[in-house]
Amino acid sequence: VYSDTDNSLVVEAPNGSGKTFSYLMAYAYELYSGRKLVVATPTKVLQEQILKQEIPQLLRVTHLDLEAQIVKSSSHYLDLDGFYNSLYQTDNPIQQTLILQMGILIWLTETETGDLDELQLTNYQAPLFAAIEHPGDARIGTAFAEYDFWNLARSRQEQADILITNHAYLANHYMDSIWGQNPFLVVDEAHRFVENVASSRNDSLQFESFWGMCSHLRNLLFYAEDSAKVRFGNNIEFKIILDKLEKNTNDLIHSINKVQQALYDNRNFATSREDRIQNAVSLGFQGQDLFRSVPQFKRLLSQMQDNIEIVRQETNQLLFLLYHQQKNLLTSDDVLIRDLQEEIDHLDYYSEQNYLLLDQLSEPQKLDHEGFVLEISNEEDPLSTNLTWLMLDPEEEVQQLYQYFDKKLFISATLAQQDDFSYTIKNLYLDPEKTLTYRAKPSFKVEKHLKIYALSDNDAPEDPNNPEYEEFISNLLTQIKNYNHILVLFTNLDVIRDVFSKLSENNNLKDYEILAQGLTGSNEKIAKRFGIAEKAVLLGANSFWEGIDFKHN
Known part of the structure; x- marks a missing residue:
């Protein structure tokens, strides 16, 4: 039983002992005060089991009137506007894409949620999905805003009493208003929670993909047979912007390559090395060894950030002109508009990742909490260098997460070591003075x-x-x-x-x-x-x- 001073409960309960039903029952009668129960699990399988098996059983036993919803990333939902636009991209259609589109059209006559997981596909990496996954913004005034699956899902989640999500999503969205005021929290499979929080903060700057994207943008603007320059180069307004973009996209690529070269030059200070196929190598670093001259890297990254913003603004200006002339444009020019919109989205993504890295360098003490890996796809080529970094010490992030929840339960089949929970309490960054523990007896002998x-x-x-x-x-x-x-x-x-x-x-x-x-x-x-x-x-x-x-x- 919780007291007013107890914030957390750590429970070890063997698999098959009814632990999921037990904690749902324990919280169920507290939810009529308007507070929600948030259940975080590591896997989709367990989420579906809780929603479709455990909660229906709870409601049959208690006769309570409670609603439950699974909370997942917006990318799991179909973007109706994006899908509609994809149907009109008729330039060189790929047979596999056409088959997927036909399948989705049939599915749309049946689905009530728009959850792409219902399709049970294995090819979510197909190019089509980059265009039809929902980006997570609130749709207002678009053609399908009234039927937007993501907005409808959010509405159901706001009304629900029990929300089920995964460890990683909770770690990245614990400040979201969707959880309500002062909610209860259950962390199932708690022995994996901190590891999943850290893994969810795995960020990267894939420089090869970045300057490849810039090269694609230059192709759209200047070098393709139907480039923007070919179509609109005689228009003085377009020409002014295109002339700027020709120089500034080159400057952006050069700034990316300078960062790659600077990282590559420090490769000999790696603390670990893993050789891969075809001369590729992964090099692990402590932050202070990779960024031996923090001011140098801050200068290079800041220059790259400035170049990103310049190219982004000028591409937006070009889009503005295209929109204003859209009534006079051919259908094939609509494709250019969508392509340029995608390039701006990519620029936004790389800008965000660059800001994250600059944030690490602006507070040198943060370098002690991050592990860095250089992924070099050809060890002899500096311009094949890519960077990944991972939170090594998530204590501060986990502590902030806990502040948003009340009466937290951490439960799993393996949390105690010979009836001692000390290691688990320390690993979960809990206060031993405010944490209760309980070990359930096994229901069978292994x-x-x-x-x-x-x-x-x-x-x-x-x-x-x-x-x-x-x-x-x-x-x-x-x-x-x-x-x-x-x-x-x-x-x-x-x-x-x-x-x-x-x-x-x-x-x-x-x-x-x-x-x-x-x-x-x-x-x-x-x-x-x-x-x-x-x-x-x-x-x-x-x-x-x-x-x-x-x-x-």
């Missing part, structure tokens, strides 16, 4: 359902890269008897492949089904096949098998 063996054979090769290692493991697996299913955990996919190859060739295993991650099909297919396999040897990395419920035949 040892009755699962046996785990660790390899201790003195004859086993110590080096997993030794070819004899795969031979030893393969022979060992053929000798294990009296078990319907065997799961072997590896951390090296190359070893999995080699062992799988040897087992597949073994005639003694002809009655077994052998499944291997990355070799025998998708995760979903493997999981389904496992359910019908009479006998199986399964090889996979730990992360792949997490969450799969293995049961005896």
